[in-house]
Amino acid sequence: SPPNxxxxxxxxxxxxxxxPYLIRRIEELNKTANGNVEAKVVCFYRRRDISNSLIMxxxxxxTCLGSCC
Numbered sequence: 001s002p003p004n005x006x007x008x009x010x011x012x013x014x015x016x017x018x019x020p021y022l023i024r025r026i027e028e029l030n031k032t033a034n035g036n037v038e039a040k041v042v043c044f045y046r047r048r049d050i051s052n053s054l055i056m057x058x059x060x061x062x063t064c065l066g067s068c069c
Contacts, residue, residue, distance in 0.1 A: 011041070020046070 007029065012021035024041035031037055047055065 007026055009026050011024050011026060013024060014021055023044040023046075024039075025044065026039055026041055028040035029037055030040075050058075
């Protein structure tokens with residue numbers, strides 16, 4: 001039988017057999033009029049997949065969150 005998916009489940013997508021799986025968390029599942037299911041997901045990224053400029057920005061805000069409060 002096919003797997004069941006629920007809100008807040010994590011799912012893995014393969015967009016290329018040569019790349020690692022993409023990680024997503026299901027936020028909404030909606031059945032369309034023709035019977036297909038659409039999913040609204042939150043994307044998660046590995047640190048190595050993010051540009052250095054974004055990593056520096058994220059690290060700066062992480063440090064601020066830890067010491068500014």
